[in-house]
Amino acid sequence: MKDTSYKDEGQFCSGHVACAGCAEALSMRVILNAVGEDAVGVVVPSCVAIILGGHPTSSARIPFIHGVLESAAAMASGVKQALVAQGKEDTTVLCLAGDGGTYDIGLQALSSAAERNEDILYICFDNEGYMNTGGQKSSSTPRAAATGSTPHGKTTRKKNLIEILAAHRIPYIATASTSHLPDLAAKVEKAKTIRGMKVIIVVIPCLPGWGVADNAVAKVSRLAVESGVFPLIEVEDGLKYTMNVDEKTQPIGPYLDQQKRYRHLSNEDREGLQLDVDESWNRLVEMADR
Amino acid sequence: MNNQLSPIWTHLTSEGRNTGTWRSALPNYQNQPSPCHGACPVHGSIAAWIKQVKDKDYHGAWLTLVENNPFPAIAGRICHHPCETACNRGELDETVGICSLERFVGDMALENGWVFPDPEVERTQKVAVIGGGPAGLSAAYQLRRHGFQVTLLEVSGGLGGLMRHGIPAYRLARDVLEGEVSRITAMGIDVRLGVEVADKEALARLHGEYDAVFLATGASLPKRLPGLDYDQNFVMDSAEFLAASPKAQITATGAHVLVIGGGSAALDVARSARRLGREVTVMSLEAEGHLPAQAVELTEAAEEGIRFVSGAMMVSASQHEEKVTVQAQMVDFQPGNGPGKFTAEPIKDSTFALTVNTIIPAIGQDADLDRWSGLLSAEGPVLDTTPGNWQTNHKGIYAGGDVASMSRFVTHAVGMGKEAAHAIAATLATDLPAPPPSQQAEVAYARINTAYHPRHSRNLQELAATDARLKTFDEVQQPLGPDAALSEAARCFSCGTCIFCDNCFFYCPDMAITRLGGAYEVKLDYCKGCGLCVAECPTGSIHMQEEAR
Numbered sequence A: 001m002k003d004t005s006y007k008d009e010g011q012f013c014s015g016h017v018a019c020a021g022c023a024e025a026l027s028m029r030v031i032l033n034a035v036g037e038d039a040v041g042v043v044v045p046s047c048v049a050i051i052l053g054g055h056p057t058s059s060a061r062i063p064f065i066h067g068v069l070e071s072a073a074a075m076a077s078g079v080k081q082a083l084v085a086q087g088k089e090d091t092t093v094l095c096l097a098g099d100g101g102t103y104d105i106g107l108q109a110l111s112s113a114a115e116r117n118e119d120i121l122y123i124c125f126d127n128e129g130y131m132n133t134g135g136q137k138s139s140s141t142p143r144a145a146a147t148g149s150t151p152h153g154k155t156t157r158k159k160n161l162i163e164i165l166a167a168h169r170i171p172y173i174a175t176a177s178t179s180h181l182p183d184l185a186a187k188v189e190k191a192k193t194i195r196g197m198k199v200i201i202v203v204i205p206c207l208p209g210w211g212v213a214d215n216a217v218a219k220v221s222r223l224a225v226e227s228g229v230f231p232l233i234e235v236e237d238g239l240k241y242t243m244n245v246d247e248k249t250q251p252i253g254p255y256l257d258q259q260k261r262y263r264h265l266s267n268e269d270r271e272g273l274q275l276d277v278d279e280s281w282n283r284l285v286e287m288a289d290r
Numbered sequence B: 001m002n003n004q005l006s007p008i009w010t011h012l013t014s015e016g017r018n019t020g021t022w023r024s025a026l027p028n029y030q031n032q033p034s035p036c037h038g039a040c041p042v043h044g045s046i047a048a049w050i051k052q053v054k055d056k057d058y059h060g061a062w063l064t065l066v067e068n069n070p071f072p073a074i075a076g077r078i079c080h081h082p083c084e085t086a087c088n089r090g091e092l093d094e095t096v097g098i099c100s101l102e103r104f105v106g107d108m109a110l111e112n113g114w115v116f117p118d119p120e121v122e123r124t125q126k127v128a129v130i131g132g133g134p135a136g137l138s139a140a141y142q143l144r145r146h147g148f149q150v151t152l153l154e155v156s157g158g159l160g161g162l163m164r165h166g167i168p169a170y171r172l173a174r175d176v177l178e179g180e181v182s183r184i185t186a187m188g189i190d191v192r193l194g195v196e197v198a199d200k201e202a203l204a205r206l207h208g209e210y211d212a213v214f215l216a217t218g219a220s221l222p223k224r225l226p227g228l229d230y231d232q233n234f235v236m237d238s239a240e241f242l243a244a245s246p247k248a249q250i251t252a253t254g255a256h257v258l259v260i261g262g263g264s265a266a267l268d269v270a271r272s273a274r275r276l277g278r279e280v281t282v283m284s285l286e287a288e289g290h291l292p293a294q295a296v297e298l299t300e301a302a303e304e305g306i307r308f309v310s311g312a313m314m315v316s317a318s319q320h321e322e323k324v325t326v327q328a329q330m331v332d333f334q335p336g337n338g339p340g341k342f343t344a345e346p347i348k349d350s351t352f353a354l355t356v357n358t359i360i361p362a363i364g365q366d367a368d369l370d371r372w373s374g375l376l377s378a379e380g381p382v383l384d385t386t387p388g389n390w391q392t393n394h395k396g397i398y399a400g401g402d403v404a405s406m407s408r409f410v411t412h413a414v415g416m417g418k419e420a421a422h423a424i425a426a427t428l429a430t431d432l433p434a435p436p437p438s439q440q441a442e443v444a445y446a447r448i449n450t451a452y453h454p455r456h457s458r459n460l461q462e463l464a465a466t467d468a469r470l471k472t473f474d475e476v477q478q479p480l481g482p483d484a485a486l487s488e489a490a491r492c493f494s495c496g497t498c499i500f501c502d503n504c505f506f507y508c509p510d511m512a513i514t515r516l517g518g519a520y521e522v523k524l525d526y527c528k529g530c531g532l533c534v535a536e537c538p539t540g541s542i543h544m545q546e547e548a549r
Ligand SMILES: Cc1cc2nc3c(=O)[nH]c(=O)nc-3n(C[C@H](O)[C@H](O)[C@H](O)COP(=O)(O)OP(=O)(O)OC[C@H]3O[C@@H](n4cnc5c(N)ncnc54)[C@H](O)[C@@H]3O)c2cc1C
Pocket: B078, B079, B080, B130, B131, B132, B133, B134, B135, B136, B153, B154, B155, B156, B159, B160, B161, B162, B163, B166, B167, B195, B196, B197, B198, B216, B217, B218, B219, B220, B242, B264, B265, B266, B268, B400, B401, B402, B403, B407, B408, B409, B410, B411, B413
């Protein structure tokens, strides 16, 4: 049977305020435990900041600095430099942000840090929208998905952040999903061993934002991977693409059916989305073959 | 000096917050019966012993198997396996080969000489079991496990009932039968062969001498085919034929044998005759595709060159020298309500003739109830018993197997023997309460998270080559090898049986599950009731239970 185990040494604490059944909390459990004790965290406004905080308490055992939405990567760069100045080169700087803070508002800071190849581990919790503020669209929202600000569905495609980051030729980019917990843990472990800029994008089906059932986040992320909507990949040095799951085993339909944000779609819309997926997938396959 | 942290700094973990108050339902760990268990006539703990096979704990698997059935090697060969028909895995790809795994474990026990544990206590009460077929042997075995003094009376010269005198060796090798039967008698059962309990007076006497009696005399009277003179030398009844030695079978049959009937017994006759070098035709009332025999039997028989004339009725048979001319007619066969009921309407202008040498009718057996009448009452063609405990109208006399039921299969007989034994034990010893019938619902396919069970086709048993088959009575079905058995066991979903995979533990976003080693505990202070643990359980062993607050 498929294995789901990963190391848990209590780095993430119960009593946090994530929604019941939240995939972001589940991912944090895996990530914080893989990162371990020798780490300093940086976090910007987003669901993850709320899950971590609730003054004067924290759900993480490592210290976190809460900063502004525009500057996650810039803050993390500064923290790393300060640690280096103290002789703590090996301490991991873990930078957590949402897709709004990554694809949109924090993109400039991220691009600059990537260009400088800062030694930070940047995690983007990609729930495809501004979710803790009530569910508005971001540039990560996929085409056709309904959000508070695109009630009839977004008309443009999801921004391809992986290719943007790859263009910076940073040492490590990866995607991950709560349907593959040991894979997520292994990617964090691997990133820890690499000096320079590492970015891991985790797909986070948002319970209220996507309209999925309380018990269904693993199922939805699994369908996202199996349908090729959210492929599991690694990109090394911006050039070497590896597909961790190299087969699409599902059409897009079952994935869409699990989510209220797609329930207004016509069959034509659904077919269009399938074409988007196929096109992106084929492009990845080509890059992985190169 | 003031050492206190300023309250403006974060100085607490979130663990002080009781998010358990958010919840309206709580996960509840509960092993539940699998559908195969419900369908199994002995109600074997299938999910549990297959899990032990997965873990390569073969001896443990055998011990679990023999709690309910002392014949895993036999059942693994000839059980009609309704468990497989009910198996949840059929909805994903193909059902699990439960029967072939059972044989794998049963054979291993025979090879290694594993024996039954001794009874924990010896008891003084005595029970008589009449009939040494699967029903009687199963009851004797269960009673002996409980420590009772058991006497087994069998009219013939050997134990096994129809497993010895009916089922041919090419389906059930005799050393396997011998091995599983002698393991039972070795428990210290007083076996008396060649002893007939002839009538109701003899039965009443036994009842006076013993604390309880279990009657399992089977169904020994062949049904008679109208229009056939059984006194003719070209007619031989199927039961007599199957019970005879191959030598006697050869003497009794001519070159072309006509078998009449479409069930398992008819096919056993036909395939045995084929192995003696006879040309064989099987004639049945049922049309092609509707014969009551199992599909594999029909396929294997066809491979062996047996000819089928289906949807036809014998009208008359007459002999001229060595040849028997059979007049027959096509019929429209319609099954009726209940076992043994049907109509067969002759089709106009469809008569035909066949020339054969021997006719062997195999159209079923009736229980001999006359010899008990006046003491035991009947319910239709079988003895009247109380459902669940198998007691007859006469207190202290129990009955099971073919004499008490129309479910005419070996494992049904074993199941009845077991249930009757537990009922007898409960009346004779206060420390052995009868196990209550399970009220729990079976685990439905929808409860299994199939993402954890990759598709994999069934590991099939090989068959001996057809030409080799026709030369001997050696077994046709070959055993699964160790790798194939492990691969087949891995296909089982373990429906309703926790396999301690820890998925529930690893999937909780709130760290609300504690592993206790062999159990799990939900932390009431933190569980938010999302149900993710339940959704990611690959075995359906947890469910959400609403909480009233
Ligand atoms: C040819 C044939 C093939 C079959 N194949 C299969 C199969 O593949 N799978 C399957 O599940 N089922 C099969 N069956 C059915 C199965 O064999 C029976 O349902 C089962 O054996 C019934 O068990 P039992 O213990 O009730 O009776 P039996 O097996 O008939 O045993 C009764 C025993 O009681 C003894 N006995 C009878 N009267 C007395 C008496 N007065 N005093 C003392 N002893 C007595 C008999 O000698 C016999 O040993 C087959 C049946 C036949 C006829």
